[in-house]
Amino acid sequence: MAALGGKLTRKLVENLGPGRHGDGAGLYLVVDPSGARRWIVRVTVKGQRNRKGGPLRTDFGLGGADVVTLNQARERALEYRRMAKSGLNPRFNAQREVPTFEELSRQVHIDRLPTWKNAKHGQQWLNTLRDYAFPKIGRMPVDSIDQPEVLMCLSPIWTEKHETAKRLAQRMKTVLDVARASGFRSGENPVTAVKEAGVLPKVKAKVAHLDAMPWRNVPAFYAELELRSAMAAKALQFTILTACRTSEILEARWEEFDTEARLWTIPAERMKGGVAHRVPLTDEMVRILDQMRPMASDYLFEGQRRHQPLSNMSMLMLLRRMGREQFTVHGFRSSFRDWAAESSGAPREVAEAALAHQVGSEVERAYARSDLLERRRALMARWSSFVIVEGEA
CATH class of the missing domain: 1.10.443.10 (Intergrase catalytic core)
Structure with missing residues (x-):
């Protein structure tokens, strides 16, 4: 099936600055301040209502722009719009490939945007994963991540940056919990398994003294x-x-x-x-x-x-x-x-x-x-x- 046309071009996809850039028909290219690029599609599901009684509009990711081409994004967006028009929620009915850890992490970040205390907090949540998890497991499908991969991310910073490592573990656990709830994984969350196994060294908590000038x-x-x-x-x-x-x-x-x-x-x-x-x-x-x-x-x-x-x-x-x-x-x-x-x-x-x-x-x-x-x-x-x-x- 030939992909539909739109406002964006391959050159624009590669060079547009931070922001949300519409291609048309609900498809958007989102460029983060860090330069990361990903696709989002917005659809309105026919006959379904949100909690406030209005039309059910839902946003979800189609993958990173470095993995999913413009034409592929348009084709996927068209498939999801057709589902929504027929009354099917694409979130539950699309024949989806298993997303990578980075793709699902960015989707979780998008889904939780309304819940962050402020934009800065939301960006910090994603930045922790970007800095310490994406370089190691970002391109791995979420169903192939197990305890060794979790340790690969946590071990290098567990003692030297313990507070950061604890936040990283919690955020990785959240992403993998969502993966299981979405049908992409089964079994125990490997982050939980690593913690319960006690394979990471115990770090004695340091009391943080904010030394004040007399x-x-x-x-x-x-x-x-x-x-x-x-x-x-x-x-x-x-x-x-x-x-x-x-x-x-x-x-x-x-x-x-x-x-x-x-x-x-x-x-x-x-x-x-x-x-x-x-x-x-x-x-x-x-x-x-x-x-x-x-x-x-x-x-x-x-x-x-x-x-x-x-x-x-x-x-x-x-x-x-x-x-x-x-x-x-x-x-x-x-x-x-x-x-x-x-x-x-x-x-x-x-x-x-x-x-x-x-x-x-x-x-x-x-x-x-x-x-x-x-x-x-x-x-x-x-x-x-x-x-x-x-x-x-």
């Missing part, structure tokens, strides 16, 4: 930062003053700031706890904002690329260059918390609210609806004064 030393360090003009130095100053997390600082965008109301509102999707957080702005914070404004960037602290945020390693590397490698950026939150407890006399709930920590039971939080903004405003003003005045002394 709060009495922060003003002198802040004064050193003031002598530096690098973007990372300004970002670290703002981090110290606000006691916010690194990601909250680096991903800060100008539309989140209201300098007239002296308020920075971090949206819920950027907060660890999933709740919007208001940060009262002090005079010193506003001064740093004014220094950044002429950059006219989308982000408060712009990195090397225009309208892109500063690297998440930039502040840590600055600490190392300044001879403070024993401390972490996150540790400045602890420095603030220790100061609040030992020097400011601030109530615990106010100090914890400044760090966007949830305090008390769910019932207690339901009644404590206030975020204590004005009390936190006074606390942050005292913290700014301590950091600046003591540093100038």
Whole structure:
């Protein structure tokens, strides 16, 4: 059967940049930021409804563009559209070849996109497999993967990158579970078998200490930062003053700031706890904002690329260059918390609210609806004064 025509050409398939590119009739080429290319088809199954009662539309992968040609993708897409038009869900009725581990992994990633906390988290899920599994077993059919192949992926990083290895194992298990549920595999999941067999060495968990700079030393360090003009130095100053997390600082965008109301509102999707957080702005914070404004960037602290945020390693590397490698950026939150407890006399709930920590039971939080903004405003003003005045002394 001759394949249908469409908008894409072989040259476009090879050269199009990141994004979702339509060929027509529900067929798309998806190009990841990494450059990986895969086919997706969207069909509407006749007579079937989704959970909300609307037409059942479903997306699923046809394979990587380096394996499945444009014509093959069009032919498969046509086959699936015909099934859908006759009321058959292609997901359960298509005569499918056993997918490779990479193909199924990318399909699982697509299916779970709506469930990720944010796009970054979803991309991290796929990147772990891309970096440590795809090079070894990516092209293997999922029904041929067993314990030796699992060990091939996990063993090289099990002790040196143990946390990454544990995440990799969990994600490989998920893909192989889906393979079994889809009828591509049978028997026990080999990742489970490897764990239960105890063939990988036991790794003693290391307690992660986020070493914090003693709060009495922060003003002198802040004064050193003031002598530096690098973007990372300004970002670290703002981090110290606000006691916010690194990601909250680096991903800060100008539309989140209201300098007239002296308020920075971090949206819920950027907060660890999933709740919007208001940060009262002090005079010193506003001064740093004014220094950044002429950059006219989308982000408060712009990195090397225009309208892109500063690297998440930039502040840590600055600490190392300044001879403070024993401390972490996150540790400045602890420095603030220790100061609040030992020097400011601030109530615990106010100090914890400044760090966007949830305090008390769910019932207690339901009644404590206030975020204590004005009390936190006074606390942050005292913290700014301590950091600046003591540093100038």
